[in-house]
Amino acid sequence: MPIFRGAWLSATDRDWWTTSRRSSARGSSARKAAFGSALLLVAETIGGTSPAAAREATHAIDIPAGSLESALARFSEQTGVSIGVAGALPRLVTRRVAGRMSADAALRRLLKGSGLRARRAGATYRIERAPRSAPPPPAPIAEPPLSPLTAPDIIVTSKKRPELLATVPMSISVIPLAPFGEGPATPSSRDITLGAEGLAETNLGPGRNRQFIRGVADSPFIGKSQSTVAVQIDDTRATFDAPNPDMHLIDVERVEILKGPQGPLYGSGALGGIYHIVTRRPDLDHASATLRLSGEGVQHGGVAGSVEAVANMPLADGRLAVRAVGYRIVRAGWIDNEDGRTDSNSTRVAGIRLGLRWRPADDWTVDLGVAQQDIDARDTQYVLSGNDALIRPNRIAEPTDNDFGMAHATIEGRLGGLRLVSATSIVGQGFDTVLDASAASASFGLKGAARFSDRRTYSLFNQELRLSPFDGGRWLVGLSVLGARSKGDATITDEAGASRIVDTINRRTVEYAVFGEASWPLLGRLDATLGARIFRTVSRDMAAEPEGERIRLRTKTLVSPSASLSLPLANDGIVYLRYARAKRPGGLAVSDGEGVGTYDADRINTIDLGVRKATADGRLALSGSGYFTWWDRVQSDYLLPNGLISTRNAGSARIIGIEAALDWRLGGGLSVSAGGAVQHSRLLRGADGEALDNRRLPVAPALTGRVEVAQAIGIAGWRGEAAVQANYIGSARLSFDSDLDRQMGNYAVVAARLTVSRGPWTVGATLDNALDLAGDSFAFGNPFSIREGPQYTPLRPRTLMLSIARRW
Incomplete structure (x- = not known):
């Protein structure tokens, strides 16, 4: 009919x-x-x-x-x-x-x-x-909300078109976030890391951390190479070779983590995967506003507070709406200095985000938006005398400033039986850091205390056009143009005021690409999916040398393919086998503080076998996967003897791992979520082809595990949830360089949260590091003094946060 x-x-x-x-x-x-x-x-x-x-x-x-x-x-x-x-x-x-x-x-x-x-x-x-009405207050919680595993109808968009998670033949972790004001606190990137198998993060401090997925980790240092994980915010490519901006996850619908090489859809710099932040778009039908005030206290440290707000306003019913987000956060410090500076590593974060959605016709949507975030950290958070001490003798403060700005426009609509998406974005980022370089003064011909200052600016333009069937379909094709610019100088100044430039970065990269993916039935219920990206990269690197400026111009055409087989199971399950490849371009890097060297493009290949399965009633779900990765000409940022960071090709690596997760709703409002991962990651051969002995890839732990127990509660008309989570982070190494191969990790943390709501009010409490453990989360802090002795980055001490939110 x-x-x-x-x-x-x-x-x-x-x-x-x-x-x-x-x-x-x-x-x-x-x-x-x-x-x-x-x-x-x-x-x-x-x-x-x-x-x-x-x-x-x-x-x-x-x-x-x-x-x-x-x-x-x-x-x-x-x-x-x-x-x-x-x-x-x-x-x-x-x-x-x-x-x-x-x-x-x-x-x-x-x-x-x-x-x-x-x-x-x-x-x-x-x-x-359905009849529209003002959004009701949150309903009493009779059961904890479904997790992505037990909610098979969850839709993901990280593959650049809407798909049901249960049907995607790829390893994906989805972390859904509660609507703003309905949880006790806005989660941090560290919270996301603790909730997703395979995701690791350094702990230099807010705005300075690097992310790694499934052991694809090249270095803990922030050098000139691209990160192995690309950060994506909606349709915006947020990073190319810039540090992770560490966007505050306020009013975010979910975080999608694509595991394994994502070159076919995202191009260079996606060797390990994609960290995709999906924000909440303006609501065309309902006006709303939420305000939350929070306060926190850190044991052995200070106290601080924050204010966050979200407002949504339809301007034309069903056609035009604007959504605004604003926040100012102060995070208390806990590191003291012997010169009298207490709680010196406190951080201030301020940001706004504005979004406008316009539906000019039933089949067309226009989304416009801007975002700005500033992270100012007063000091670093490492110590020198053991991971149980929170005091150090630094003579010079080491502040960091990470300023991130973004503007984007996405137009989506119907052309006959096709869906057209045009995504345009511009990103700018400024990254400034100061370090105490006194330990390396003599290496630069200076005397006494010395201050190292690194100022960098990054800009990124991206334009994509994509076509796919309007009814969802099984294929996607697209065109992309990306332009990236990185520029900066690093200087060292001694106490007498003498200064010299010790490093520069001046790079332009343009990437033109055509990409696509298609699926079709192969044999019976078996599906096949093929994808590929053909891209041409033009890079221009400039570096200063004593005899003048050196310029390296390189043009290269690369192909990143993917292929998968998948078999659907009953109750929205799937078994899949996937192969994918991704690459990064090469460039110029300082080689000895005076000269300039080069490093070549690297390439990664991964085979992934996985399964997702839920029971018919959705109360129990399991997922698991095993993966094998080989990595050629590994690009790695490394320390020169004088403390500067350079980039080289370190050799060939292999990674083998398995991971699994379980979500179980037991009834009566009780639920359990658990997961774990085991991986073996090694640098097998050096750049000269010589076999190496037991060189572990850095940062990513060999073993991780998590378990969370949540219970729906009701107290005198207040309804909510109480939960306890425990995480084990196994041992990891700082670097595969023998003189920096220091151990970190091997600790467990426990956290608890409580949220209760009544009418428009929500009250929340979180207790982080409940046992007040002082594990070494990162064996690094200052590249100029790390060879003089051990450095430790202790876990943030026991922290209590209280919040109250009001919705209108």
Whole structure:
């Protein structure tokens, strides 16, 4: 049966239906019964279905996951029931619906969570928006919310088109975040790391950390090479070779972590994977606002507080809305200096984010946005005399300033049977850091105390055009142009004021790419997916040498392919086997403080075998994967004898690992989530091809594990959740260089949280590092003095945070 758009019945038909109802109401009960029987007979004669029959008859339903439009068409084919649609259907992805059920039940399942409802209109159903009202306060929590594993209808977009997580043949971790004001605190990037298997992060401090996925870790130092993990904010590529901006995750819907090489869709710099932040877009229908005030106290340290706010305002009902986010956060310090500076490593973070959504037509959406965030850290957070001491003798403060700005425009709409997406973004980042270089003064011909200052600016422009089937489909093609610029100088100044430039960065990179991915049935239920990116990179590196400026111009054409086989399982499960490759371009780097050397592009290949499976009732879900990675010409930032950071090709590496996760809702509001990962990552051969002995890749621990127990609670009309989480971080090494191969990690942390809500109010509490352990989270702090003795970065001591939020 067809799907009808626009009007449901002609004026004559409506008049006939109204007259018939009135005539029937005036007749006797016998006449009513006769008329009803006649009406049913007429409906059956013309091929229609009476409302009662449509409601009560059962049908063999098997509607695959896909767009709402294609799902409704399948529904009509399988039930013989017509569907009417007022206007254009919204762009939604529905979950699979299968089994024997009534038409009513099938439609309820298809439309669950969509904001739409099916209303009977004679022998048809009419799809319309559910009645709108002001957003109610959060409902009492009877069960903890479903995790991504036990919520098979969760949609991910990190593969650049909406897909059901249960159908994606790739290892992905999805961390859903509660709407702002409904949780005790905005999670940090460290919280995300503790909740996702395979993700590791250094601990230099906010705005200075590097992320690694599945052991693809080249160095703990912030040099000139690209990170192995690319940060993506919605459709914006946020980093190319800049440090992680560490965006505050306020008003974020979820974080998606794509594991393994992502070169086919994201190009260079995605060797380990993608860290994808998905923000909440403006709501076109409802006005709302939320304000949260928080205060924290750090044992052995100071106290601090924060204010955060989110406001949403429709400007034209259903067509235009604006959403604003603002925050100012002070994080208390806990490191003291012998010169009298106490709690010196406190940090201030301030930011705004503005988004505008415009729907000029039913099938078109325009999203515009800007964001600005400034992170100012007063000092670093390492110590020298053991990981249980929180005092050090630094003579010079070591502040860091990371300023990040972003503007973006995304246009999405329908062209015939295709979906067109145009994503344009501009990113600017300034990164300034100061270090005490007194230990290396003599190496630069200076005397006494010396101050190292590194000032860098990064800019990034990205334009993408993508086409895919409007109904969700099984393919995607795109074009991309990316331009990146990095520039900066590093200077050392002694106490007498003498200064010299010791390092420079001046690089321009342009990347042109065509990419695509397609899936199709292969044998029976087996699916095959192929993807590839062909990109041409033009890079221009400039560096200063004693005899003048050296320029290196390189043009290279690269191909990054991927291929996977997948088999769907019952209850939204999947088994998959995937291969993918990614690359990074080479460049220039200081070689000895005077000369300039070069480093070549590196390449990584990964094979990944994984499974995701949930029970029919969604209460128990398991996922697991095993992976094998080989990495050629590993680019690595490393320390020169004078403390400067350079880049080289270190050799060839191999990584083998397994990871698994479990989510279990036991009933009665109790749930358990657990996971773990084991990996073996080694640098096998040096750049000269010589075999190496037991050189572990840096930072990423060999073993990690987590478990969280959550319980829904109710206290005197307040409803909420209490949870306890424990994490074990296994041992890791700082570097595969023998003179810096220092151990870190091998500690466990426990945290707890409590959230209760009543009406528009939410009160929350979190207790981090509840046992006040002083494990060494990162065996590094200052490159100029690290060879003089051990350095430790202790865990943040026991921290209590209290918050109160109000929604309007």
